[in-house]
Amino acid sequence: MIDRRKNSPAVSGTSGLFQLLRDGQPRTRTELADLLGVARSTVALRVQALMDVGLVAPVDDAASTGGRPSSRFALRTQTKVVLGVDIGASHLRVGLTDLSGARLRDASRELQVSEGPEMVLDTVAELGKELLQRAGRSAQDVLAIGVGVPGPVEHLTGRPINPPIMPGWHGFDVPGYLQGHFAAPVLVDNDVNVMSVGERAAAWPGVQDLIFAKVATGIGAGIICNGELLRGADGVAGDLGHIRVPHGADLLCRCGNHGCLEAVASGPAVAQKLRELGRDAADSLDVVALVQQGDREAVQVVRQAGRDVGEVLSACLSMLNPAVIVIGGSMALTGEHFIAGVREVVYSRTMPLATQQLQIVQSASGLDAGMVGASMLAIQHALSPESIDRMLAGAVAKA
Structure with missing residues (x-):
C-alpha cells in the first residue's frame, strides 16, 4: 500500500x-x-x-x-522501456531497450537530416511505434526518449542552435514535437556527447575521464570529466572540427574559415583527396573499402588524417589528461591505419606522464554508439531521483 x-x-x-x-x-x-x-x-x-x-x-x-x-x-528492468534515437547526417537509427540498457528491438533507415525536422521526426515516431508493436509494448511503457543530433544543442531546451548541416532545424522544438507522439520526457543532445555516454557505459564504466572523438562527415568530441559529461557554458565543448591545424593550409571549411581540422581529416575531405588521386571514393565508406582492399594511397591518406586529428587531440590531452581516447565514426572503421596516425602524433607531442597509461582505442560500439548512448541518456533521466520521486508522487495522487 x-x-x-x-x-x-x-x-x-x-x-x-x-x-x-x-x-x-x-x-x-x-x-x-x-x-x-x-x-x-x-x-x-x-x-x-x-x-x-x-x-x-x-x-x-x-x-x-x-x-x-x-x-x-x-x-x-523489463517492465518499462526507453527509446534511443541516433539522427545522423544521412542515417537514422532507433533502438528500444529495457531499463538495464539491453536492446529489445532496433531499426534503421537511410535519411538525409537536411530533409527537415518534421520529416525526420515523423520517421522517428513511425519507427519507434513499430518497434514497440514488435516488442509487444505500448507507448505507455516508454519512460523516456533520448535523441542525438549532428549539431549544437541548447541543453536546457533540447533545441538545435545554428546547426551547419541541419537546414531548417535552428530553434526547432524537438522535445515538444516528439512528445506529440509519445507522452514521455525527451532528452536531446549533440550526437558526439551522446556517443561518449554510450561508449563509457558499454566499454569503460569504471573510467572517470574519457574523450570520445567522432570522425565522420564532421569531427567532434564528447568529453567525460570526473564521471560527468562536460558540455561547457553554451553546450559546444568538444567542437574539435573547427580548430585550425598546420596541415590545413588554406583549405576552405564549410564553416567559412580556412584550415579547419574538418576540412582536412573528415570522411568527405579524405574521399576528396582520394578522388584527386584517381580513386573512386564518393564518401567515407568508399574510403574504408579502399583501405580494406589494401590500396596504398588510401592507407597513406587515412594515416595522415589520423595524424591531423592527433594534432588536436594532443592539445586536448594536455588540458584534460583523460585515461582513454576512443575513436568512433565512419573513419574509425579503417581500423589501425587511422588510429596509428593518431597515436603517432599524440605520443610524440604530449608529456610522458600524461601518456604513460593512456589508451587510444577504436569504439567498441561502432556505428551503434549514438543509438546506445541515446538509450543510456534516456535511462539516466528516467531512473534519476527526481524522476522516481515524480513517478511515486503521481501514483500517490491517483490512489
Missing part, C-alpha cells in the same frame, strides 16, 4: 532506496535498512511503493539459518 501523505518518508525517501537497487544486486529489507540507516518498517513501506509502480520486485529467497527465509528485492 502506498502512503498517501505526499511528504511522508514513503515518497520522499524512496528514490534513495531505489538508487541502491539500480546496481542489480538483490537485497533484503534488513540489508537495505542497514545501508540506509533507517528502520526496517520504513524500508518495507518504500519497497512496497516501488513495487506498486512496477520498478521493483521480489526475487529468489535469501539464504536463512533457520525460520522463514527473507525475501530479496531487485530492480525490474
